[in-house]
Amino acid sequence: MSEITLNGITKRYGDGFEAVRDMDLEIEDGEFMILVGPSGCGKSTALRMIAGLEDITEGELRIGDTVVNQIAPRDRDIAMVFQNYALYPHMSVRENMAFPLKLAGVDQGTIDSKIADVAKVLDLEPHLDRKPANLSGGQRQRVAMGRAIVRDPKAFLMDEPLSNLDAKLRVQMRTEVARLQSELGTTTVYVTHDQTEAMTLGDRVAVMRAGVLQQVGSPADLYGNPKNLFVAGFIGSPAMNFMPGRIAGGKVSLPFGEVSAPESARDGDERQVIAGLRPESFEDVSLVREERDRGVTFTAKLDLVESMGSEKYAYFALGSEGVHSEELEELAADAGLDDVPGGGDQVVARLDAASGLKRGDEAELWVDTSRLHLFDPESGQSLTSG
Amino acid sequence: MERGTREYTLWSIGILIVLFFALMPVLWIISLSLKTPATITEGTTFWDRFIPQDITFENYESLFTGGLSESPFIAPLINSILIAIIATTIAIVLAAFAAYAIARLDFPGKALILAGALAIAMFPAISTVGPLFDMWRTLGLYDTYPGLIIPYLTFSLPLAIYTLVAFFREIPWDLEHAAQVDGATPYQAFRKVIIPLAAPGVFTAAILVFIFAWNDFLFAISLTSSDASRTVPAALAFFTGESQFTQPTGNIAAAAVIVTVPIIIFVLLFQRRIVSGLTAGAVKG
Numbered sequence: 001m002s003e004i005t006l007n008g009i010t011k012r013y014g015d016g017f018e019a020v021r022d023m024d025l026e027i028e029d030g031e032f033m034i035l036v037g038p039s040g041c042g043k044s045t046a047l048r049m050i051a052g053l054e055d056i057t058e059g060e061l062r063i064g065d066t067v068v069n070q071i072a073p074r075d076r077d078i079a080m081v082f083q084n085y086a087l088y089p090h091m092s093v094r095e096n097m098a099f100p101l102k103l104a105g106v107d108q109g110t111i112d113s114k115i116a117d118v119a120k121v122l123d124l125e126p127h128l129d130r131k132p133a134n135l136s137g138g139q140r141q142r143v144a145m146g147r148a149i150v151r152d153p154k155a156f157l158m159d160e161p162l163s164n165l166d167a168k169l170r171v172q173m174r175t176e177v178a179r180l181q182s183e184l185g186t187t188t189v190y191v192t193h194d195q196t197e198a199m200t201l202g203d204r205v206a207v208m209r210a211g212v213l214q215q216v217g218s219p220a221d222l223y224g225n226p227k228n229l230f231v232a233g234f235i236g237s238p239a240m241n242f243m244p245g246r247i248a249g250g251k252v253s254l255p256f257g258e259v260s261a262p263e264s265a266r267d268g269d270e271r272q273v274i275a276g277l278r279p280e281s282f283e284d285v286s287l288v289r290e291e292r293d294r295g296v297t298f299t300a301k302l303d304l305v306e307s308m309g310s311e312k313y314a315y316f317a318l319g320s321e322g323v324h325s326e327e328l329e330e331l332a333a334d335a336g337l338d339d340v341p342g343g344g345d346q347v348v349a350r351l352d353a354a355s356g357l358k359r360g361d362e363a364e365l366w367v368d369t370s371r372l373h374l375f376d377p378e379s380g381q382s383l384t385s386g
Numbered sequence: 387m388e389r390g391t392r393e394y395t396l397w398s399i400g401i402l403i404v405l406f407f408a409l410m411p412v413l414w415i416i417s418l419s420l421k422t423p424a425t426i427t428e429g430t431t432f433w434d435r436f437i438p439q440d441i442t443f444e445n446y447e448s449l450f451t452g453g454l455s456e457s458p459f460i461a462p463l464i465n466s467i468l469i470a471i472i473a474t475t476i477a478i479v480l481a482a483f484a485a486y487a488i489a490r491l492d493f494p495g496k497a498l499i500l501a502g503a504l505a506i507a508m509f510p511a512i513s514t515v516g517p518l519f520d521m522w523r524t525l526g527l528y529d530t531y532p533g534l535i536i537p538y539l540t541f542s543l544p545l546a547i548y549t550l551v552a553f554f555r556e557i558p559w560d561l562e563h564a565a566q567v568d569g570a571t572p573y574q575a576f577r578k579v580i581i582p583l584a585a586p587g588v589f590t591a592a593i594l595v596f597i598f599a600w601n602d603f604l605f606a607i608s609l610t611s612s613d614a615s616r617t618v619p620a621a622l623a624f625f626t627g628e629s630q631f632t633q634p635t636g637n638i639a640a641a642a643v644i645v646t647v648p649i650i651i652f653v654l655l656f657q658r659r660i661v662s663g664l665t666a667g668a669v670k671g
Binding site: 051052053072073074078079080082084086087088089090099100103104147151 | 558560561563564565566567568569570571574578579582583
């Protein structure tokens with residue numbers, strides 16, 4: 001069995017900085033687990049601790065039933081794919097893939113047959129005798145994966161393997177990776193900063209921030225029931241819109257109207273909350289029929305309408321003073337924006353492509369408030385998701 | 387194109403002139419080595435003196451007559467070859483380990499070690515000769531192979547270490563991590579992944595150490611007294627001529643030519659290795 005269990009794993013450096021803090025995670029046998037988060041959140045450090053390339057300061061790491069904290073990388077029976085592939089430049093593709101097998105003392109016949117199998121699966125047969133320098137990025141990436149696959153290890157550890165590829169190739173390789181993993185059935189831990197990759201590839205996704213695990217769950221789970229402001233704003237593109245709200249007497253007042261508060265947030269005194277609504281909760285009123293009662297209609301002047309062909313994104317302001325929170329600022333910093341995504345005054349709504357709305361229109365919009373998320377402004381914790 | 391060929395010829399002529407100027411001493415020595423003792427100083431014009439009138443190989447022959455015991459040259463030549471090769475091998479091995487540690491690890495005293503190595507390299511070698519003479523005589527290392535190899539190591543290691551540190555730094559750390567995860571012990575990772583990639587650096591350092599040991603005159607003349615360990619540069623000083631008053635110029639020139647040739651071959655061979663760009667373009671994955 002090759003489950004990987006992290007128990008209270010902490011990585012503390014000499015100067016006191018904690019890259020990973022008290023992380024508990026159970027990765028099941030054969031699972032595709034994704035570690036995702038902004039730069040510096042500790043996901044790569046966590047991966048390297050699983051690999052044995054970093055020492056674990058506190059906590060227990062198990063692979064299968066064995067505690068492996070003190071075991072060297074070479075004895076953990078795991079294979080790693082690095083961000084820059086780390087192919088041995090002086091060896092041919094064949095020799096690169098044979099290297100781990102030779103070190104393990106496997107006989108030449110088995111080595112040859114294993115390499116032949118893997119080369120076939122990865123479509124590397126014509127390149128076996130070439131050197132990495134003569135290969136394209138995508139081919140090098142496949143060689144790196146091939147080197148990991150030939151070993152038939154207990155687990156694959158992948159550190160942002162697709163981030164050095166161009167966008168189109170990345171999409172292509174994403175499906176390749178997913179297909180390979182489901183065929184081989186090997187436990188895989190995959191680190192990425194791209195939430196799209198996380199959502200499309202993983203059986204389960206673990207969101208990290210500043211060394212702390214925020215939430216673990218299936219992509220649908222993270223999308224529909226984010227536990228806190230950070231996860232809500234990180235997962236989903238375009239990001240969730242955040243706006244200030246006020247709960248009083250079983251109702252939530254939002255900038256565009258009042259709605260009844262969800263069950264879980266009804267009790268308690270009157271207080272401020274941060275409300276979150278995903279862009280797809282909005283719609284052009286003229287295109288809404290049966291669901292009208294579920295939501296609220298309001299008018300807004302559209303600052304911008306982007307037509308993507310399959311849908312339209314409308315940007316408008318709510319006339320509120322915006323929302324401020326530490327988590328939202330970090331999300332903005334990670335996305336390279338000056339302002340918080342959706343936390344300022346601006347809202348982005350996803351409208352059906354059939355909508356005829358244009359920039360500058362005084363649009364009547366409808367929002368599905370049954371999909372409202374509420375968060376506590378201080379702690380960032382969700383008041384609506386368990 | 388006329389313009390092209392004219393430029394080409396002008397450049398060729400220019401380069402030939404510079405080459406001739408630079409190689410003049412070497413060519414002169416070759417010409418000296420081919421002259422008979424009587425005609426060494428003959429000739430009035432430059433070309434008469436440069437091109438030997440009677441070409442003779444007797445200078446080369448007389449170096450090797452008498453075999454190992456009688457010939458003034460064979461024993462020193464063997465000494466030179468063995469001492470230089472041994473010193474180079476030991477220096478490269480030690481420098482490789484030291485440079486690896488310095489390039490990869492952060493340990494207390496690292497800056498001190500590097501500064502110390504630099505200081506040793508800059509130290510005037512001649513000031514160590516007197517004390518070494520005394521020490522070696524006491525220790526019984528005088529006129530022995532180790533007696534020369536140890537000072538050679540001392541003064542060439544810093545240079546070798548610095549060269550190798552620069553090369554090791556160029557190799558991305560991820561390659562060693564990949565090797566570790568693939569199942570290699572640190573030593574295996576070093577031997578199978580790092581050394582082949584640092585080969586250009588290793589050859590550069592090897593050439594530098596070899597040339598230093600091969601050409602050294604100071605230690606060779608001070609720390610040896612017989613053919614037991616005297617190397618060629620020192621042995622040249624003891625060549626005897628036809629009489630007490632004549633210099634065996636022809637012999638010395640012939641010996642110098644024989645001693646220079648290996649270096650030239652060495653450098654030509656390894657120069658290709660260094661320039662081959664073993665890691666060019668392949669290092670990022």
